[in-house]
Amino acid sequence: MPRKMPYYVEPYDLVGRPARFLEAFAAILEHSTYGPVIDFYARLKTRCARCPDLCPVYQVTGEKRDIPCERSDMLLEVYRRYFTTRGKMKGRLLDDFELTDEYLDDMAESYWRCTACRRCKLECPMGIDHGLITHLARWILSEIGIVPKALVVSVREQLEGETKNTSAIPVPALQDNCAFLEDEIREMFGYEAKFPIDVKGAEWVFFPAVSDYLLEADTLMGIAVVMQITGGSWTIGTGDFDGINYGLFYSDRMLGRIVRNEAAEVRRLEAKGVLAGECGHATRAAKGFIPTYAGGENAPPVMNIMQYTHRVWKEGKLPLLAGAIKERVTYHDPCNIARSGWILEEPRDILKHICADYVDMFPNRRENYCCGGGGGSVSIDEIREFRTKTGGKAKADQIRATGAKYVVAPCANCKKQVREVCEDHGLSEVETVGLHDLILKAIDWDRVKNVKKETA
Amino acid sequence: MDAWLDFARGPAFRFALAVMVLGLLRHFALALLSVRAILRRAGDKTLPVTQIRKATLSWLFPVKKLGHHTLFAAASVLFHLGAIVAPLLLAAHVTLIEASTGLAWPALNPLAADILTLLAIGGLLVLFVVRIAKRAARDLSQRSDYGVLLLVLVPFVTGFLAAHPGLNPFPFTAVLLLHFLSADLLLFMFPFTKLVHVVLLPATQLVSEAAWRFDPDAGEKVAKALGKENQRI
Ligand code: SF4
Ligand code: SF4
Numbered sequence: 001m002p003r004k005m006p007y008y009v010e011p012y013d014l015v016g017r018p019a020r021f022l023e024a025f026a027a028i029l030e031h032s033t034y035g036p037v038i039d040f041y042a043r044l045k046t047r048c049a050r051c052p053d054l055c056p057v058y059q060v061t062g063e064k065r066d067i068p069c070e071r072s073d074m075l076l077e078v079y080r081r082y083f084t085t086r087g088k089m090k091g092r093l094l095d096d097f098e099l100t101d102e103y104l105d106d107m108a109e110s111y112w113r114c115t116a117c118r119r120c121k122l123e124c125p126m127g128i129d130h131g132l133i134t135h136l137a138r139w140i141l142s143e144i145g146i147v148p149k150a151l152v153v154s155v156r157e158q159l160e161g162e163t164k165n166t167s168a169i170p171v172p173a174l175q176d177n178c179a180f181l182e183d184e185i186r187e188m189f190g191y192e193a194k195f196p197i198d199v200k201g202a203e204w205v206f207f208p209a210v211s212d213y214l215l216e217a218d219t220l221m222g223i224a225v226v227m228q229i230t231g232g233s234w235t236i237g238t239g240d241f242d243g244i245n246y247g248l249f250y251s252d253r254m255l256g257r258i259v260r261n262e263a264a265e266v267r268r269l270e271a272k273g274v275l276a277g278e279c280g281h282a283t284r285a286a287k288g289f290i291p292t293y294a295g296g297e298n299a300p301p302v303m304n305i306m307q308y309t310h311r312v313w314k315e316g317k318l319p320l321l322a323g324a325i326k327e328r329v330t331y332h333d334p335c336n337i338a339r340s341g342w343i344l345e346e347p348r349d350i351l352k353h354i355c356a357d358y359v360d361m362f363p364n365r366r367e368n369y370c371c372g373g374g375g376g377s378v379s380i381d382e383i384r385e386f387r388t389k390t391g392g393k394a395k396a397d398q399i400r401a402t403g404a405k406y407v408v409a410p411c412a413n414c415k416k417q418v419r420e421v422c423e424d425h426g427l428s429e430v431e432t433v434g435l436h437d438l439i440l441k442a443i444d445w446d447r448v449k450n451v452k453k454e455t456a
Numbered sequence: 457m458d459a460w461l462d463f464a465r466g467p468a469f470r471f472a473l474a475v476m477v478l479g480l481l482r483h484f485a486l487a488l489l490s491v492r493a494i495l496r497r498a499g500d501k502t503l504p505v506t507q508i509r510k511a512t513l514s515w516l517f518p519v520k521k522l523g524h525h526t527l528f529a530a531a532s533v534l535f536h537l538g539a540i541v542a543p544l545l546l547a548a549h550v551t552l553i554e555a556s557t558g559l560a561w562p563a564l565n566p567l568a569a570d571i572l573t574l575l576a577i578g579g580l581l582v583l584f585v586v587r588i589a590k591r592a593a594r595d596l597s598q599r600s601d602y603g604v605l606l607l608v609l610v611p612f613v614t615g616f617l618a619a620h621p622g623l624n625p626f627p628f629t630a631v632l633l634l635h636f637l638s639a640d641l642l643l644f645m646f647p648f649t650k651l652v653h654v655v656l657l658p659a660t661q662l663v664s665e666a667a668w669r670f671d672p673d674a675g676e677k678v679a680k681a682l683g684k685e686n687q688r689i
Contacts, residue, residue: 027681032674033497036490037667041482042662046650047601048532049586049593065596125515127660132667139659143682151512156689253675292499293672299500340507 012145208277222436280334373417479647535579
């Protein structure tokens with residue numbers, strides 16, 4: 001009998017699950033490019049036990065099932081038994097391993113205990129990418145109906161709902177929201193910054209995590225101000241204004257559909273590329289997969305807003321006050337942009353300039369710990385305790401050790417998770433913010449106004 | 457006895473060597489073919505080449521990892537150094553290989569060879585101790601992991617004893633025969649055990665990056681195969 005999962009799953013067909021899992025696995029092996037990879041990994045089993053030292057989940061639980069190599073081996077074992085000649089023969093002769101309902105439940109639990117942060121890969125001499133195996137395992141599981149409800153409802157609304165975004169914000173509400181933010185900026189700073197909407201021919205189409213429109217006013221105002229001051233050419237598209245891509249976390253089918261929509265919106269607006277907001281997974285999903293699903297070499301380029309801001313600041317177009325933020329500040333590297341060594345120094349350069357007291361957490365950059373809510377798990381409220389106390393413990397310890405007042409987490413998912421981690425670990429004085437929230441506080445308005453006068 | 461020795465270092469050795477070389481070549485070729493197969497179907501055919509090269513080199517020549525972390529990491533690096541260099545450059549081996557294959561190269565001086573052999577043996581013992589002492593390693597280990605340690609240990613120990621008759625309490629010929637046979641077995645087993653990592657390691661960073669290069673139509677094809685093309689989410 002199937003076990004109750006730690007996360008809510010919508011009702012699905014419970015009959016013959018192992019057989020249907022194998023059917024889905026077979027279809028994916030046949031029609032995707034995972035086959036050769038899985039076959040390669042299945043032959044590589046050194047079991048050297050270096051990876052558990054790097055996994056934040058294992059470090060807390062010490063449980064065998066949380067060893068990265070062990071977790072990956074769960075799926076590889078199914079592959080060896082059912083999809084290799086040797087395994088099929090051995091299975092027939094020795095009857096040694098069979099995919100049961102229980103084994104399936106163990107996988108369903110295990111592959112959602114891993115945040116796919118890929119930290120473990122750093123120390124694997126064999127370069128095994130456990131994040132990839134988790135990614136694949138979740139896809140197969142989702143094809144038989146095992147997937148956290150929190151993620152499916154979001155994707156459903158984004159791909160097939162009326163509003164076409166994960167927060168179900170209707171276009172008029174978006175427009176109101178933007179007008180409201182423009183008013184706020186005017187009131188606070190006496191400055192006219194625009195949130196351009198549906199401007200054809202703008203250079204960049206803006207894709208933040210759509211939840212920022214509800215939760216992160218300061219981040220968005222910071223971005224709009226930076227764009228206005230530096231003459232950035234950007235627009236929000238009413239056809240698609242949500243960078244969130246939960247397909248990255250459970251299904252390549254959804255991943256592909258979501259990034260295709262983004263690329264289509266860029267083409268509709270005759271823009272050059274995607275400007276991803278402060279969001280790790282949205283940025284990686286677009287950067288990593290728009291070329292795959294929307295045109296290969298001719299796909300629209302993808303840039304993260306922090307890269308843009310860093311560039312214009314370096315070019316001298318963005319006047320920022322040195323040391324404007326007096327309290328201690330630290331920076332959390334979102335796994336999806338930092339693990340591969342992609343965006344590391346841009347935010348740090350800016351922070352070191354505008355903060356009087358900036359400290360790095362340790363370890364950091366590529367080796368940084370996941371916030372504990374990666375891989376979409378942050379959306380699953382029913383596992384909050386696991387997320388914050390287990391997966392997020394290393395993060396809490398890191399933050400505490402810095403003694404920082406502000407944690408800059410330039411990612412919608414990390415922000416939610418870091419706030420909850422701080423709440424659950426008694427770090428109530430810590431405030432979690434975006435990079436552009438602090439930039440907004442550090443704008444040298446005198447020089448901005450001067451710049452405007454000079455050019456006028 | 458002599459006939460046995462000749463067999464073990466003659467035909468049996470050549471057979472084991474052939475199995476090892478062919479088997480490992482096959483594994484390596486499969487790895488490269490798999491990358492080609494992926495890229496042929498991938499929507500994005502580019503790869504982060506610099507990153508791959510850096511990661512591969514850092515594991516092929518793990519100098520930096522030496523000071524890193526743990527006793528285990530250091531032992532592992534030293535073991536690999538000894539285990540790769542000593543057998544290849546030992547004078548007696550060079551002669552034997554030349555006799556079997558016609559290929560020859562300069563040999564190591566005996567003291568250096570001894571040190572490397574002892575590094576290999578010492579490293580192996582530390583690896584064994586870590587495997588049983590460290591909880592995660594113990595949890596992860598299967599019988600074959602201990603088997604492989606033994607498989608590698610025997611030829612090194614018997615080889616060392618054979619080279620130092622003064623330290624060897626056992627009958628010389630028996631030790632020598634055991635050395636030959638265990639070494640043959642070790643070579644033979646390379647392609648069939650986790651020892652294949654010796655040829656897969658140089659390819660693995662490449663495979664792991666290529667792994668994220670998906671077939672753009674995979675999703676639709678999978679949906680069709682599972683009868684879900686028109687199903688709502
Ligand atoms: S990807 Fe992250 S959470 Fe998953 S096993 Fe590796 S280190 Fe642990
Ligand atoms: S570090 Fe790599 S090879 Fe070693 S146990 Fe972990 S996954 Fe296996």
